[in-house]
Amino acid sequence: MRRTTPAPPVRIVHLGLGAFCRSHTAWYTHHAADSSDWGIAAYAGRTRSRDLTARLARQNGLYSIVERGPVRDRVEVIGSIVRAHSGGDVPRLVADLSAAATAIITLTITETGYRLRADDTPDWDDPSVVADAEILRGVARGTVTTSDARPVTALGRLLLGLDARRRAGSGPVAVVSCDNLSDNGGRLRRGLSALAAGCLPETAAWIAEHAAFVSSSVDRITPRLAADEAAALAAEYADEAVVVTEPFRDWILCGRFPAGRPAWEAAQARFVADIEPWEARKLWLLNGAHTLLACLGLVRGHDTVARAVADPVCRDAVNRLWNEAERHLPDGLDVPAYRRALLERFENPRIEHPLAQIAIDTLTKLRLRVVPVAERELAAGREAAGCATAIAAWVVAARRGALPQDASSESVRRAAGAPDPVLSMLTLLSAELAKRRRPFQSRIAAAQARIDLADP
Known part of the structure; x- marks a missing residue:
C-alpha cells in the first residue's frame, strides 16, 4: 500500500x-x-x-x-x-x-x-x-x-x-x-x-x-x-x-x-x-457484561459474545447485572437507549468476539467492572444478586479450568481449589467484600450452585 x-x-x-x-x-x-x-x-x-x-x-x-x-x-x-x-x-x-x-x-x-x-x-x-x-x-x-x-x-x-x-x-x-x-x-x-x-x-x-x-x-x-x-x-x-x-x-x-x-x-x-458518569456507564454496562458473558458463556459451552448473549440464561444474567448498575448512574446518560444499543452490538453475528479473549485478566476486570456496583448495592441495603452471579460465574469457570492463562492464573487456581472456594476467591477479588459481607458470600455460593445445575 x-x-x-x-x-x-x-x-x-x-x-x-x-x-x-x-x-x-x-x-x-x-x-x-x-x-x-x-x-x-x-x-x-x-x-x-x-x-x-x-x-x-x-x-x-x-x-x-x-x-x-x-x-x-x-x-x-x-x-x-x-x-x-x-x-x-x-x-x-x-x-x-x-x-x-x-x-x-x-x-x-x-x-x-x-x-x-x-x-x-x-x-x-x-x-x-x-x-x-x-x-x-x-x-x-x-x-x-x-x-x-x-x-x-x-x-x-x-x-x-x-x-x-x-x-x-x-x-x-x-x-x-x-x-x-x-x-x-x-x-x-x-x-x-x-x-x-x-x-x-x-x-x-x-x-x-x-x-x-x-x-x-x-x-x-x-x-x-x-x-x-x-x-x-x-x-x-x-x-x-x-x-x-x-x-x-x-x-x-x-x-x-x-x-x-x-x-x-x-x-x-x-x-x-466530568467524565466519571460516562466512564461508569461504559465500564459497568459494556465491560461488566462482557466479563460476565465471558465466564458464564464459557461454562455453558459458548465461544463468542453473540452466541452467549443468545442464550437465555446468559442474557437474563446480563440484564440483572445491568439493572443493578443502572441504579447508580445519574440522569442524562440515556442508559435505556445505551442498553438497547449494547444488546444489538452483542448480537451482531458477524463480529466474532471470542469469549476466551475477553476472559484474560478476569480478576482485574471484575475488580473494576463489577465490584464497584456490588459495593454500592450492598451499601444501599440490597442483595447485589446480579453482581453475585457475575462473581459466581468466575468461580465456576476457574474451578473448571475454563479461563485462559494470565498473570493471576496461579493465585486464582489456588483460591479455586481451597476448601471454601467462594470465600478464597472473593478475598482475592475484594478483601473488603470478603471481610464484611457474609450474606453476599452466601448469594455467590447459591448462584454458583445454580450455574452448576443449569449446565446445558
Whole structure:
C-alpha cells in the first residue's frame, strides 16, 4: 500500500500498538478536520506485536479498517499512523517523546499494563517495576545514560521519555489514557508521578507543571482475528494489517491539551467537564457484561459474545447485572437507549468476539467492572444478586479450568481449589467484600450452585 498524499507530521506518540488503537484513536485522528497536521508514531507494547510493526512498516503505516455490520461490510484505508515501531526500540521512543513537535502521548496498554497497586502507586512486588526503577535511578545519578537505558514497562519507558523531554526543554505535553480504567488519566498521573518521585525527582516536579493528564472513555468492540481469518482478509484486500471492528464507536475526553490537539470533535468525539458518569456507564454496562458473558458463556459451552448473549440464561444474567448498575448512574446518560444499543452490538453475528479473549485478566476486570456496583448495592441495603452471579460465574469457570492463562492464573487456581472456594476467591477479588459481607458470600455460593445445575 502506498500513500497518494504526503504523510502528516508526527505530533502524537502512541504506546500500545494493536488492533484497538488502530480502530479507535488512529481512526478518530484520521477523521479529524485537521488530520493532515496530525500523524502518529506508534509503538508496540507486546512481543506478539513485533510482526505487526513490520507489516505496517511495509505498508507505510497504512491499513484497512473493515466495519462489520450485521449484513454488510464497509472498508476504508486509514493513514494517520506514519511510523510503527517495536516497543523495544527505546532510543527511538525516547526521541519521539522528547521531540518538541510531540504534543500528545496516547496509551492503550490494557488494565494490567499500568502495573499499579490499588492505591495507584507502582507495584513494587513486580520484578519488572523494580528493575525499571533501578535503571531510572541510574539515569538520575548519571551512571546510566538515557541512550543506554532499556526499561521494559510502559510507565518506565514513558517516564524515561518525559525525563528526556524535560532535559531538552521541549515544552508541555498531554498524556491521554485510553484504557478501561475509571479515572484513567488520574490513575496514570498518580502512578507515573509516584514512580518519578522515587527515581527522577526533578522530572517529577517537571511533570507536575508541564504534563496534562487527560481521562477518556473509549468504546468500540474490536476482536482479535484468528489466523485463518486474518490471512483471508489479507488476500482479499492486499493488506497485511487489516482491522475488523463494529460500526459503533464512542470517545469521550476530559482534560487539557496544552500543546494543541486534533479536531477530533469532527469525528464526533465528545469533550466533557466530568467524565466519571460516562466512564461508569461504559465500564459497568459494556465491560461488566462482557466479563460476565465471558465466564458464564464459557461454562455453558459458548465461544463468542453473540452466541452467549443468545442464550437465555446468559442474557437474563446480563440484564440483572445491568439493572443493578443502572441504579447508580445519574440522569442524562440515556442508559435505556445505551442498553438497547449494547444488546444489538452483542448480537451482531458477524463480529466474532471470542469469549476466551475477553476472559484474560478476569480478576482485574471484575475488580473494576463489577465490584464497584456490588459495593454500592450492598451499601444501599440490597442483595447485589446480579453482581453475585457475575462473581459466581468466575468461580465456576476457574474451578473448571475454563479461563485462559494470565498473570493471576496461579493465585486464582489456588483460591479455586481451597476448601471454601467462594470465600478464597472473593478475598482475592475484594478483601473488603470478603471481610464484611457474609450474606453476599452466601448469594455467590447459591448462584454458583445454580450455574452448576443449569449446565446445558
